[in-house]
Each structure stands twice: as C-alpha cells, then as structure tokens.
Amino acid sequence: MIRSIPTRRRRHYVLKTCLALGLLVLGYLLVFLFPKPMFGYHSSYQNYRVWSDRPIPGEIVQVLDDVTRRLGASALHERTTPVEIFFCNEPWRLWLYGGAFSTQLGGTADVWLTRRVHIRASSIAANRIHSPNGGPLADAAQRPLSYFIAHEITHNDVSRRFGRTVMLRYPRWLLEGYADYVGKGGDFDLDSNRAQFIAGARELDVGKSGLYRGFHLKVAYLLDKRGWTLEQLFAQPPEEGQLDVWLRSPTPP
Structure with missing residues (x-):
C-alpha cells in the first residue's frame, strides 16, 4: 500500500x-x-481567394494575372480550380500556418490536407516577397512574388494529380524542379544553366545556394530536350545521379 x-x-x-x-x-x-478568422483582410479575383493579415492593395490583380500567365506552363493546372492564398506578414503566422514551423520560407503549400498556399511577408504592390534574412533575394528578377505563388500552386496541382503523399513517393528534384519550371513561366535558359552546372556553379547546387535551378535544369532537360511527357516523368523518374551523368555528357542522349 x-x-x-x-x-x-x-x-x-x-x-x-x-x-x-x-x-x-x-x-x-x-x-x-480554420485560419480565416485570423486574417482580417480578404479579396477575390477570378478563381483566386486571397486572405492577409494586412490590407490587400489593388495591385494584387496584376500579381495574380502574372501568376495565371506562369501557370500556363503547367500541364496540370485547371483554371476553374479555386485557389486559396494566405499572406502571412507576421512571422509567427508563417510559422504557425506554413506547416514547417519555420519563418525562413518564401512560401508553402499544404499538399496533405487543405491545399492552401501560404506566402511570407510581401510587398504586393511591388510584386516581391521580403527576403527572410533582410538582405537581397537571390535570383530576384526571376523570382518575383508571382513566381512564389505559382510555385506553391504547382505543388498542390501535383498533389491533386498524383496523390496527397507525393512528398513521400517522389524525389525532391522532381517536385521542386517542376514547381520551379512552372513558377519561372519560361524564364529559363536551359543551355546556359547546363553550362553553369557543368562548371560547378554555386547557383546550380541547392545545398549551397538554396535555389532550385539545378532541379529545374533536370526537369527542363527531360521535358524540353528529351520530349518526355509529365506523365512519363512521374511514372518512372530517373535516378538523379543518372541525370547528372547525362547533363555532363558532351553529347547528352
């Protein structure tokens, strides 16, 4: 006892x-x-539903028009599908709602449950996001705010087509490479980036730069040079090491 x-x-x-x-x-x-009560401002335009913790300027229309243009590069996006975008200007909101418990991300997509898009603090009127570290944003000319929105929407489109567990079943180079491919909206020189890749440029190494240009190069090579369809690419993605060999070859197949 x-x-x-x-x-x-x-x-x-x-x-x-x-x-x-x-x-x-x-x-x-x-x-x-159920985040909407936590975001005091709301705007609708075409199939986009936008929420923010700060007033949404009228320039959101031009930003979303550019998002639509970029999504034209996607083989998956349906213009009739509603898209929900949440601007998290306060860092704690990005940490809480972004799903990664981080304030350093440009944006996130919840491919598992809600398929919402979350974007970090941004200047909508200038079509740019604020850099996480306060310094210049890498590849800023190719990555305006509209790029980040289109990039995250593409993750959700991939989830709709290939299943909610895509993050577990497909390699990172394919998922991020295709989102970068669509997000850039054609603003990508394959031959120039391949030459930089062969030369070992920092910008083509995601571990050193944090950029997805190397992944983009692999996807663009298969889709635009090899003529693969997106269905083929997701049905049997090559090993990344094999892709590196092909890209470094003087006469890639």
Missing part, C-alpha cells in the same frame, strides 16, 4: 500530461484548419 500511492500519483500525472498535450494538439489543428 505504501508503494501504491506514488504509483497512482505518477499515473495521474501521466494522464494529466497526455490530456494537456491532446488538448494542445487539438487546439493547433483547429487553428490550422
């Missing part, structure tokens, strides 16, 4: 802790799944 009292107390403590954690997780899920 003397030993049973501490045991009961421990069990009681464990149960209380589990209950508290369960309530915390439930609270987070409710806030995550």
Whole structure:
C-alpha cells in the first residue's frame, strides 16, 4: 500500500500530461484548419481567394494575372480550380500556418490536407516577397512574388494529380524542379544553366545556394530536350545521379 500511492500519483500525472498535450494538439489543428478568422483582410479575383493579415492593395490583380500567365506552363493546372492564398506578414503566422514551423520560407503549400498556399511577408504592390534574412533575394528578377505563388500552386496541382503523399513517393528534384519550371513561366535558359552546372556553379547546387535551378535544369532537360511527357516523368523518374551523368555528357542522349 505504501508503494501504491506514488504509483497512482505518477499515473495521474501521466494522464494529466497526455490530456494537456491532446488538448494542445487539438487546439493547433483547429487553428490550422480554420485560419480565416485570423486574417482580417480578404479579396477575390477570378478563381483566386486571397486572405492577409494586412490590407490587400489593388495591385494584387496584376500579381495574380502574372501568376495565371506562369501557370500556363503547367500541364496540370485547371483554371476553374479555386485557389486559396494566405499572406502571412507576421512571422509567427508563417510559422504557425506554413506547416514547417519555420519563418525562413518564401512560401508553402499544404499538399496533405487543405491545399492552401501560404506566402511570407510581401510587398504586393511591388510584386516581391521580403527576403527572410533582410538582405537581397537571390535570383530576384526571376523570382518575383508571382513566381512564389505559382510555385506553391504547382505543388498542390501535383498533389491533386498524383496523390496527397507525393512528398513521400517522389524525389525532391522532381517536385521542386517542376514547381520551379512552372513558377519561372519560361524564364529559363536551359543551355546556359547546363553550362553553369557543368562548371560547378554555386547557383546550380541547392545545398549551397538554396535555389532550385539545378532541379529545374533536370526537369527542363527531360521535358524540353528529351520530349518526355509529365506523365512519363512521374511514372518512372530517373535516378538523379543518372541525370547528372547525362547533363555532363558532351553529347547528352
């Protein structure tokens, strides 16, 4: 009996802790799944539904028109599909709603549940996002705000076509490369980037630069040079090492 009292107390403590954690997780899920009350500003344009924690300027129309232009490069995007975009100007909102518990991302797409797009602090009127570190944004000319929105929408389009578990089933070079391919809207010189890749340029190494240009190069090579369809590419994506060999070859197949 003397030993049973501490045991009961421990069990009681464990149960209380589990209950508290369960309530915390439930609270987070409710806030995550139903974010609209937390964003005070809303705008609609064509198939786009935009929410923000700051006033949305009229230039959002030009930004979204450019998003539509960029999505024209996609073999998957349907113009009738509603798109929900949330601008998280406050860092804590990006951390909470972005799904990655990070404030350093340009944007995120929730391919698992809601298929919402979350974008970091941005200047909509200037069509640009604010750099996470406060310095110049790498490849800024090719990556305006409209690029980031189109990039994340493409992740959701891939999820709709190939399933919600795409992040688990396909290589990163394919998922991010195709999103970059669409997001750039044709603003990509394949031959120039291939030459930089062969020369070992930092910009073509995602580990050194954080850019997806190397992944984009692989996707563009298969789609535009080899003539693969997107269905072929996702049905049997080549090993990344084999792609590197092809791209470095003086006469790639």
